[in-house]
Amino acid sequence: MTAVLQFDVRKNRCPRVCDSGRLVCYAPVFRWLLFPQDVQMQPVLDFLNARQQTALDELCQFLRIPSISADSAYKPQMNECAEWVRASMTAAGLTATIYPTDGHPIVYGERLRDPSLPTVLVYGHYDVQPPDPLNLWTSPAFEPQVREGKLFARGATDDKGQLFTHLKSIEAWVKVNGELPVNVKVLIEGEEECGGVHLDHFLETHRDLLKADVAVVSDTSQYGDGIPAITCGLRGIVAAEVRLKGPSKDLHSGIYGGSIANPVNALTRMCGTLVGADGRVQIPGFYDDVDDLTPAERAQYAKLPFTEASFLKEVGSSATFGEAGWSTLERRTARPTCDINGIFGGYTGEGPKTIIPSKATAKITCRLVPRMNPHKVLDQLEAYLKSQCPAGIEFEFKRFHGCEAFVFDPTSDWLVAAGRAVETAFGQPPVLVREGGSIPVVLSLKQILGLNTLLLGWGRNTDNLHSPDEHIHLQDFHRGTLASACLWKELATVPRG
């Protein structure tokens, strides 16, 4: 066994790529040698192991295209990038098409083998964040460079590097076995980083085309270095603004103080009780529909490595604070919140000014957990605030947007199958985590296409997403590709529901 491993490692080692000296793909080789029923799998992995440099070279081509969706000056490069994706899909064995939109094009490819097999819809985005500030990049953002086992470039991890693993694994399956064990549909958009609105329209108008059993998105991260993760929950959100209007103009606080309601006093009064001293949100009914974490999930949370000290250093704070009875990790990912994001009213210059302000405004967001209804939460929030509005103050409540939380049942066959694929490639089972934020496309896939999404992140939180020196670890890129290759096999075993 050892000999085989060593041979395999030597054979696959690529000094230029893996110059960190870290070895890749021990586990898969080990596993597929032990389990002869996986005869189709091993050659695919061999193929991928042997072609790491090629994959890397191709990824570098992809990364060299400055597909900055937010900047209209890069429209030609966006089109060039979409074309590159289409060609890459074709090379992987997919039937690929570019769908123009009123914004940036969507690239869609598919390889449908057998309607009786599961169909997987892969989502990714080929657009990237603007690279500014340019002077903080060690090497230019669109000139990929490998340093210390990492590939540096804008989009290396978000999302070109991660989505490309799926194209490479599909290609390997097709080239080695002539087919995939599942039907695959791949949807790569170009407006994720610029808040584009055309994807939802495309989903709505191509429901049949995109029909599938499950979705796969690789746009999240591992939990930490060497701790692969599947994100099985995302919080939802509602956002609103409350505007109070008192006297028609700022008044002298000496002449009028005590006679009429002060809108800033009133606003602090109504907002100040949104969260209690115990960290619990005090809006009546707020917790009515909250799905608490199960004991199994909490046990999983408790096992995750987390040190308060390094967390506090990360946020630059001296203490954690939040709802009693829940750990910091649980609170930031699986408990609902109510945060005032901004507040303003009256005099904001230097020194004092003796006025009763005419107006005051606060911006509020609540993070939602599964089963909480955004409309209901906004209703509760509005009613609670309004109930505390004193006489003489005009109350206005503006609703911005809202989306539900997302959760993938941790016991689902799809998730268990994906876990096996990740375990195979990463050498250990993934932890199941939830994220505190929301990912709009996951909601769209759920709401428009009815699909649950497997959030399989190969990269790391520390990969400088959206920042200078964005990178992906070569090791992560390669084992992500292997995990993707295993994923098709594992998902093929899931009974369709």
Place this chain on the structure above:
Amino acid sequence: MTAVLQFDVRKNRCPRVCDSGRLVCYAPVFRWLLFPQDVQMQPVLDFLNARQQTALDELCQFLRIPSISADSAYKPQMNECAEWVRASMTAAGLTATIYPTDGHPIVYGERLRDPSLPTVLVYGHYDVQPPDPLNLWTSPAFEPQVREGKLFARGATDDKGQLFTHLKSIEAWVKVNGELPVNVKVLIEGEEECGGVHLDHFLETHRDLLKADVAVVSDTSQYGDGIPAITCGLRGIVAAEVRLKGPSKDLHSGIYGGSIANPVNALTRMCGTLVGADGRVQIPGFYDDVDDLTPAERAQYAKLPFTEASFLKEVGSSATFGEAGWSTLERRTARPTCDINGIFGGYTGEGPKTIIPSKATAKITCRLVPRMNPHKVLDQLEAYLKSQCPAGIEFEFKRFHGCEAFVFDPTSDWLVAAGRAVETAFGQPPVLVREGGSIPVVLSLKQILGLNTLLLGWGRNTDNLHSPDEHIHLQDFHRGTLASACLWKELATVPRG
């Protein structure tokens, strides 16, 4: 009687001045004719009645000097104005001197008759507010014009017109009787409208010169049209700023929400309970030293004409609000307050932004009533806010300034005497009122010289103080002069000590 009155009226009528047709000085003439013991008084009033046009012409000279203290370009005019005041004092029979300061000059004049008589210190200011916006003036700010019984010019009521009444009444006494019934000292400064600091220094360094029994300031207003008033109370004030600092930078409210304290949430929580839903300030100990209005004062308040509807129209609000158990007038003048004058933190632009802000700031002032100690109130405020500061938030409390409330015992002989003088000139007894704001000079006179101030306002709230088309009613200017003339006589009767 009627004949005498008519005769007197005819004699005193001055069509150019009193073009509104309203008649002045019925009451004084009536009174002094009835009471022969006031033989010294009637000739003074006759003198003033006969010389209304002269007084008006002189006031117009005074008003033509653009003594804008805030604008250094008007330094020559400030000096010219100080010289004008000095000359006017001399003409009135005072020994007058100009005291240069590091800012604008102070003019001081005195006429000391007999150390056994009461000594009255009159304060006024010869500087005026800038006249901007110029285009809103019907006639130029420094070209006095009479229209409909009112004299329009910057400074007409604040304070040239009001202070000049005292110089004219002194002149009348001296010219008619050769002496005044009291010792008078007159202090006219030039930095009231620009927040100057030199008056206090002058008071501190001229305590002997300014020694007196009582001070008189005519820089307030009547309660309303035809309702003369003596202001016998002013609220004090403390001002502070509370600054909270949470994480070292704004954080993503999805990724971090629930894990650490949000400074805006914390600030609204601590500020939101400063004033309760019942309008009472909830800072522990806040009311400990509050001197409640006496039943007599409340009875007086209850008699003052006040209509909620017109008050609400004035402030542009739909309802009054404040401490239960006290009327609106009482609350705005004789009850303590706690107002947030400004608040800011986090995102203040358009739409939502999903952050946990790093910082939040609020500016707070409390209005104080008699017996409340500014330092104690600031201590209470700081302790109360700090006690609610959650873990992970840095608390900073910045104190700006503070001054005590001022109150003149309504039963004092000085006040009763002044009331008689006002009643004589205005034809009805003045109402005793308190003002909600503070007048710094009143505090300085009290703290530095130990003097209580008789706040005798001849003008009206509606005279456009600090605004375009500032004016004084000719009627008010004249009866103010008569009231001042009576004042010397009445104050002479007050036992010293």
